[in-house]
Amino acid sequence: MTIKSTIQVVENILSANDQIAIQNRTFLDQNGIFSLNIMASPGSGKTSFILQTIKWSSEFCKIGVVEGDTAAVTIDADKVSAAGIPATQINTGGDCHLDAMMLKQGFRALPLESIDLLLVENVGNLVCPAAFQLGTHKNVLIASIPEGDDKPYKYPAMYKAVDVLIINKTDLSPYVDFNMEYFLTGVQMLNPDLVHFPVSCKTGEGFTGWIDWLRSQVCK
């Protein structure tokens, strides 16, 4: 026997997500919280980026973190908690991205009344998360030098979907072949207004520029 079920077509599913994303944005605005959806390939340094950002910005804002993972592990949330920052973990149950409903459930577990800045670490994936708005104020993409300079050309949807680009692991530049001009030409073609900051989350190099931008957004 063939089992069938009736479901909404894709346009409506995305629209349902967008409805909840709008609710999330309204809720965050009402609570005076600026928020970032941080996306990247696995291993590009999302958690290290969050930890460095905490170190550099705790003077001017109070941070909360939502960590998305495909499995029931708290490796990243534990690192953030160890830095004295409230963190909550979303287990997607194998799903390849966060969606607005997951974030809605996730961020309400945080002490929102004492947070100015919410950092959301999405699942490590350079394809799927780009299609799901969460309701955060800005989308941030972390690229990393050892990933290679051809990624904008090969994953254009992600590079089109973001507002800020962090180019991480500049400390590895002497040891890998990465043509920054070729990389940025690809970025420029897809997203001409994309703000970008080359940084090393390991050493903190380049964080001044990123933190200035962040401060201008949080302290509006």
Added chain:
Amino acid sequence: MTIKSTIQVVENILSANDQIAIQNRTFLDQNGIFSLNIMASPGSGKTSFILQTIKWSSEFCKIGVVEGDTAAVTIDADKVSAAGIPATQINTGGDCHLDAMMLKQGFRALPLESIDLLLVENVGNLVCPAAFQLGTHKNVLIASIPEGDDKPYKYPAMYKAVDVLIINKTDLSPYVDFNMEYFLTGVQMLNPDLVHFPVSCKTGEGFTGWIDWLRSQVCK
């Protein structure tokens, strides 16, 4: 107005994919072709791995390559063609993985009568491709040192789904924090029989072991 459409539930969709995967396998077996589905995060070195494998194995087998990408770019296929190897490109149209039907359409564009080994480069993604069998003989995962040692813990479905693990970019070991023991403990928990080869696709270091394994499979 709400538009609805009737579709099969997920079990049936996967089963349809598996049916075509079985057809692919039968076709490959009938043509005496051994095949690998190569999966990894973006930028872990799948194409470099294929290029080094071509260099090391062209003495004992004839290779064909299928390149999967989310966009209509032929960067990887061009590199393989430049090495004198027949290559075909599958554009998934934004989709986050290859499936059996895409491979079926892709490999028939190759001169199969003169191929012993088919290398399929999946879309760079550490989540979704693990759920879709293509009909290839073995699933290969390429991890890379700069991605970090916690990936088995965070992306368990992928580490469970593969038969061979390549640990690439060993040339960067001196410059990044990567605890091999912690990494392999995670791998062992998920997939105790997983064969693994640490290599550098940049220098060729470690390829002897991998090529011995490959030769034993192709020349059975």
